Amino acid sequence: MIADEATLARLMVTAQKGDKSAYNVLLSEAGLWLERYFRRRVPPHQLDDLVQDVMLALHNKRATYDPDRPFLPWLAAIARYRWVDHLRKVYKHESDLLEDNDAIEESDEEAIAARVSLERLFVHLPKKQAEAIELVKIEGHSIRETAERTGQSESAVKVNIHRGLKKLSALVEKAE
Amino acid sequence: MIANLTQDLAPVRAYSARDGAALLAIAGGLTVVGVLLIDGFWHGVANGEASAFFWVTNGVLALLGLASSAAVISMASPRVGSRSDAPLWLGAMLAILPIVAVLSVVRHQHGIEAIAEDMYGTYCLSHALFSSVLMFASLTFWLRRGAPVSVNNAGWLTGIAAGALGAVAYGMSCSMDSVSHLGVWHVAPVIIAAIAGRLIVPSLVRW
Numbered sequence A: 001m002i003a004d005e006a007t008l009a010r011l012m013v014t015a016q017k018g019d020k021s022a023y024n025v026l027l028s029e030a031g032l033w034l035e036r037y038f039r040r041r042v043p044p045h046q047l048d049d050l051v052q053d054v055m056l057a058l059h060n061k062r063a064t065y066d067p068d069r070p071f072l073p074w075l076a077a078i079a080r081y082r083w084v085d086h087l088r089k090v091y092k093h094e095s096d097l098l099e100d101n102d103a104i105e106e107s108d109e110e111a112i113a114a115r116v117s118l119e120r121l122f123v124h125l126p127k128k129q130a131e132a133i134e135l136v137k138i139e140g141h142s143i144r145e146t147a148e149r150t151g152q153s154e155s156a157v158k159v160n161i162h163r164g165l166k167k168l169s170a171l172v173e174k175a176e
Numbered sequence B: 001m002i003a004n005l006t007q008d009l010a011p012v013r014a015y016s017a018r019d020g021a022a023l024l025a026i027a028g029g030l031t032v033v034g035v036l037l038i039d040g041f042w043h044g045v046a047n048g049e050a051s052a053f054f055w056v057t058n059g060v061l062a063l064l065g066l067a068s069s070a071a072v073i074s075m076a077s078p079r080v081g082s083r084s085d086a087p088l089w090l091g092a093m094l095a096i097l098p099i100v101a102v103l104s105v106v107r108h109q110h111g112i113e114a115i116a117e118d119m120y121g122t123y124c125l126s127h128a129l130f131s132s133v134l135m136f137a138s139l140t141f142w143l144r145r146g147a148p149v150s151v152n153n154a155g156w157l158t159g160i161a162a163g164a165l166g167a168v169a170y171g172m173s174c175s176m177d178s179v180s181h182l183g184v185w186h187v188a189p190v191i192i193a194a195i196a197g198r199l200i201v202p203s204l205v206r207w
Helices: A005-016 A020-041 A044-060 A071-089 A109-122 A127-138 A143-150 A154-171 B002-007 B017-038 B052-075 B086-107 B121-145 B151-171 B179-185 B188-205
Strands: none
Touching: A005 A020, A005 A071, A020 A044, A020 A071, A020 A109, A020 B002, A044 A071, A044 B002, A071 A109, A071 A127, A071 A154, A109 A127, A127 A143, A127 A154, A143 A154, A154 B151, B017 B052, B017 B121, B017 B151, B052 B086, B052 B121, B052 B151, B052 B179, B086 B151, B086 B179, B121 B151, B121 B179, B121 B188, B151 B188
């Protein structure tokens, strides 16, 4: 079970002061939280890389956590930022499909809540942009396959991905 | 990885909005001193000669600058759920001023060219922009130390904040307090600084 918000915030404040044991616990808990957070939005073989990327960002930017504010919204903002960045970089013709993790995820309220948190970004996108990003950047379909499946032209798919990612990056903090 | 990061841990000074505000206040203070040394202080501000429009323009500019600065300072510590709509509304308020300026010259049967022919216009524009440089740099430095997750917005807001506060700082030395002068030449620096912020800042603060 992942530690609650108050515990995580307390660990982070202590870690900012240099307490290594608190930091060790915090990183372990944050790692678990991030795995669940990303599970439905990242192909399994990319999950570890993305979690490590966010953990490294957490480490490098630990001074930017405001001790007067909750911890998870801060971590979620960093996670979203790195996730959008990851979507930009991900290989366009990735062929591996996202595996079905419903059995694991649906039994865990926290994981659902975390997933909803990423989903909140998508609800602000026009349907065609969300669809193009979902199929190409997350599920790994090619531009051509996506164009055929959605009825959009290939150039429209590319434009929708570009505009959608731009909008996602602007929504990182706002969408909740 | 966790072991390595733990081993690497060193104490850090936790984010505090006060640090960002102090940094900006120092930059603002140095700017005001620079303006007073270079352009002097318009005594009309102190002895009541300044027009109502002078106070309206500089008041809106100051509010916009402060609201945008607060948003930029806050952006260094990201969080889901953070909203800063105040600069948007204040920017909309500021946008009314150039419209009023144009309407006023048209109403008095001068052409729009009367604004362009304002002999002090480009002087005020350039000096207000110059006055924004230090605050622009301080906010950019603050963001670089932070973790902004909306870098394009951060760029716009940095430019708007620095441009508006720079225009206010310089405005204390400008004795031209007409609607057409203030509404155009003291607002234009905000627009130019905002564009500069959008073009320059994101690449400097992206992480």
